[in-house]
Amino acid sequence: AQSVSQHNHHVILSEAASLELGCNYSYGGTVNLFWYVQYPGQHLQLLLKYFSGDPLVKGIKGFEAEFIKSKFSFNLRKPSVQWSDTAEYFCAVISGNQFYFGTGTSLTVIP
């Protein structure tokens, strides 16, 4: 079955630590990849997206993600997290008109 896996369910980091959240998908065809973020009490909003071209994409607030086709992965990274990055992060894959979200990773950044 098609799926999106986010293996880290809950991550706790201190400020200035580096972040990497994993995302793996199981679709074989052409996919478009997204990371969405949901800050406490706010809507889901787009962090970054990959459609084609450079597999290293940069998003808002210093986040970036790397698409590795051979590993079916689209991991999210940030070199130095801030307290304000505390949020729920969702990886999403679109294949055709089908949208699939991962289960989410809850990130807590300790000041």
Added chain:
Amino acid sequence: EAGVAQSPRYKIIEKRQSVAFWCNPISGHATLYWYQQILGQGPKLLIQFQNNGVVDDSQLPKDRFSAERLKGVDSTLKIQPAKLEDSAVYLCASSPSSGGYNEQFFGPGTRLTVL
């Protein structure tokens, strides 16, 4: 620009009752989505509209769920009758057109509790 509007924000009902949610997408957005997000899970697409036509409703439990998008703008999602397992946040999203090239803009969601 105004975002996606949803109402109500919260709803508590008893099982076997009916409930309806309303969504007003961003002006000019042709595509509208309804998602169900159960606690601890990611959003699951229920139905996708392109203007007032259904693009995909393969994951909509049609025995109890229905949705419509009259005139290609606002949309309502109805559950009749509700079950305990329907407790979730129902998210509405819109995008300029269908397909993966367009960012989806999400509303605040409606949190449904079925007792």
